[in-house]
Amino acid sequence: MKKKPHLSTVLGCMLAAVLAVTLAACGGSPSPSGSSAQEPDTSTTDDYALVEDGKLTMISNFYFPPFVSMSAENGGDFEGFDVDVYKAVCDKLGLEPNILPSVQFDTIVPTIKQGGKADVSIGAVTITDERLEEVDMTDPYMDSNQAIVVKKGATATDVDTLNVAGTQVAVQSGTTGESWVKENLPNATCVPLDDIIQCLTGLQSGLYNAVVCDLPVAQYEIKIAYSDLEVTTEIPTGEQYGIVVSKDNPGLTEKINQALKDLEDDGTMDQLEQKWFGTTL
Template identity: 35%
Template sequence: MKKVFALILIMAFLGLSGCGSNPEKAKGDQGEAKSEAKMQLVEEGKLTFAMSGLYKPLNYKQDGKLVGFDVEIGTEIAKRLGLEANPVTNPWETILQGLKGKKYDAIIGSMSITEERAQQVDFTIPYYIEGAQIFVAEGNQDIKTPEDLKGRTIGVIQSSVWKSLAEGYSDKIKSYPSDVYALQDLPSGRLEAVITDSIVGAYAIKENNLKLKPVGSILNKDEVAVAVNKDNPELTKKISEAIQAMVEDGTYEQISTKWFGYNTLKE
């Protein structure tokens, strides 16, 4: 009987020893599982991020594939998070609704930080700084300053920060799904001015050989960041960390210089 009891004690001891043979590994496994659970993704192993696909050179389609500055930034972020990049498109006017409806994990599509948007979603640290610019037809001599926009017909992108800016000058606002479409309406006279990002406007004029010109200096400066759902703070944090690391190791400047010729985070 004593031998049987002793054998039971030995077996129990061995069992306990086996359970705790590698406490650090067990702790690490639990930590990894906890971290994965915090970073919510619509598709496991992928960072799915949205954009309009109509905002050249920031995000657009070339030979059926999404390319541009935003796409390259999003791809680098995904790589640093150990995920596969999965860029997708969504109409700009419903892009926030798509994010809140969990169609994608983030918006990496040149979205400026505004108080109204910040009430609906969280933003990472900025990944570039943009400025609003007035563009008019090359022969236009009537609009030389922002004050000359009073009562004029102004074109802007739908649901953009440019729309509220334009409304401060005129009540004749026409919304477009793309900057290029708005700019193309300037030479014909359907619009008298367009307010858009200075980078996008200059690029569109060059690419489409449009007879347009910028008016005055930059109207304002906006910080552009990645938008993430408010119930996904871990993903917001990790994306911010990835952007910061890109800035610090020089990767960000390489990407920015490739697309624009300068570092868009340096004012």
């Protein structure tokens, strides 16, 4: 037979139970002064993955000045308008820049889609429906058009005179310039090359009759290195550049969009445009 507990023991147990309920009702642990009991706002958390912790890893084709290139004066360091934009985005996100060696332009979208090598790509990449089927792209940060470039004194200088059999039109492989030539100059031969420097040098030496490329690139290169070439036609394609991000990383796209907005609002984008183009675009 079990021994009955003493009355004082019973009263002690009842008092302990009442105190426990009272403490639970008060929340158990105190909240900081002025804080709310609501759940934290998950939109402010860094809900994205990175190839390397603390770093925003970027790939690009670094033969597309003035957007992305390698400086001969600074030991081959990366430079350009888009390099500066990328580094400013890194600063806004509190991440360290991590730029990988140059890749072919037409491998960029597949690489970002596959994941595991780079988080983003920036380098005058036009936002297109085809690319958006494979990857995410940020809000646009610059507008652009295409351009027809020929040697000064050339007789074939526009769509009508170039769109004939035997005409060789050089483009950078995988670009919107290549797509435009195939659609609008079907009678000419489209010659895809690895980078825009090869295109312009080939045009200069007489290998090709024309080059189709992004207008800001054409204007920049003619000014600094190819004075015997000229833009004869500005093609109003109405393109917009964006930063390439994996579809599996929507949180990163969101954070970069906010960073781009902040860079626009605080005047950084205007400063970088002045630095690289001599004007705001």
